[in-house]
Structure formats: C-alpha cells, structure tokens
Amino acid sequence: MTGREGFSAADQEGRRPAGMGAWLLLGFVLIVGAVAGAGAGYGLARGAWDIPNAVATRLPAPVAAWLPQAARPMPPELKGYAFELLDPEAKAGEATLRVRLLDARVGKPVADALVYARRLDMAPDGMPTMTGKLEPEASPGPGIHAFRAGLTMEGRWRLSLAAKVPGETGTVHDQLVLRAVE
Template structure:
C-alpha cells in the first residue's frame, strides 16, 4: 500500500469504525438523573436529566411514555400520587409536576424512547420530600 492510498484509507476506516460504534448503542447507554434529589412536600416540580453515559451529554427529544411516583423507599409502594409531564425548560431536561402528599422517600419511575434507538430506557429514581 502506498503512502497516498494509506492516507485515503485511514479516514474511511475511522469513519466506518465510528459508525459501527454508534450503531452498537444500547438503551443501557442512557440514564435519567434527578437534577435535585429533594423537594418540598406538596405540589412539587421535579426536573430530570436524560444523559448519554458514553458522552455525558444530555439527550433531547426523548418520548416519555411511562411515569409513576410512589413511596416505595418508605415501604409504601401502594402510596402513589398524581404526576404530570410539563414542557421541557431546556434540551435534555424533562420536567414533571407531582403532588408529594407526605414527607419521606419517593420513587420516580420513568420509561422513554430515545430517537434512533430500539428498546426502552427505564430508570427508578429516589428523592426525598421534606416538610
């Protein structure tokens, strides 16, 4: 292989490698993270970041199709509350309004589809409601 053909082949090989790595992305490469893990009891606004763990960058435009909030951390999984999705304040941040009816541990369960990926991103996040 001549030096000229090698210099042309190298960028093509690197591009192929990058595309192969991107194609191997999995839903386990993504995770939800609470922006704050504490909220006031009552009507609460909860911000959650969706992150690509490979790059640590926020992931915008995911479709949240499952959401639930309950008191499982305090052994009261049957104690659920209403939760509603609100407009996103910025790309990669997903906002929810929930009624935290009592102080204690709450679990926020989310399910989402990330554009371009097959499968579902699912996480269970724990936060604390304070008086």
C-alpha cells in the same frame, strides 16, 4: 319431618345431615383461605412480588397502574442511558420534578428523547401503594424534562421513568429516589 321411628327425611333418602366435623372442616378451610388471601394482599402491597406483565396488560389501566409490575429488561444497547434527578429534594405538596436523560457513552444529555413518567410512589419507605399524581410540564430547558408531582407527605419517593430515544429500539427504564421535605 320424621317417617320411621327417630329417622329424619334426610336419613330416609340415604343422606346424613352435616355433623359437627363437617362444619369444623368448612370453618378451617375458610379461615385458611382468608389468611392466604390476606398474606398475598400484604405481599403485593409491600412489593414483595409483582404482577406478571402478561396479566397486567389485560387489566384496566387504572388497576394496572396501581399494581406493582415486574421490571422490564432493558435491551443491552440502551444500558448506556440513565436518568438524572436535578433536584434530589422537593417540598412536600405540589412540586416540580426536573430530570435529564444522559447518554453515558458520550457524557451528554439526550435532547430529543420522548420521556414520560410511569409512576410515583413511596416504595423506598416501604409503602409502594402510596402513590402521588404525576403530570408532564413544559420543558424548562434543552434536555430537561419536568413533571408536576403531588408529594402528599414527607419521606422518600420513587419516580419510575421511561424514554424512547430516536434511533434506538426499545425503551429506557429507570427509577430515581427523591426526598420530600417540609
């Protein structure tokens, strides 16, 4: 719609139609945003950065479990505890992982600790988003904790564990690496 000679309705209202420069600027901003988003996602997937715990606690549990989280500092009085993987190699597929929590101060296993697995992933082989299923199993013996694991492919897997030790405040955290073989 033109009113006066050669002027559009937008010009008559004091607005100028978007020119080629505005479209180029918008395209540039969108491309930079897409590249930045892809880079952030790639860094997150590689484990190059972590989701802060304050943010992770506000996410739904399935989403928070999938995202890498910052390592929680362990209280100094719990530094004497460490997990030990009883079988450093397991067959790819369904496997039983057996671990033991040791008190290094006395050199003995802790029999009455509450041990739970937090995550099983392939971070040692550069694939932290490749996760496997983990389910607790009945203890095969005193001080030994077992987990049914879904090791979907060969390679190195990281098992992230946590434990509550009676009489101690805080939580013991550890990560063990095992190898899935054919």
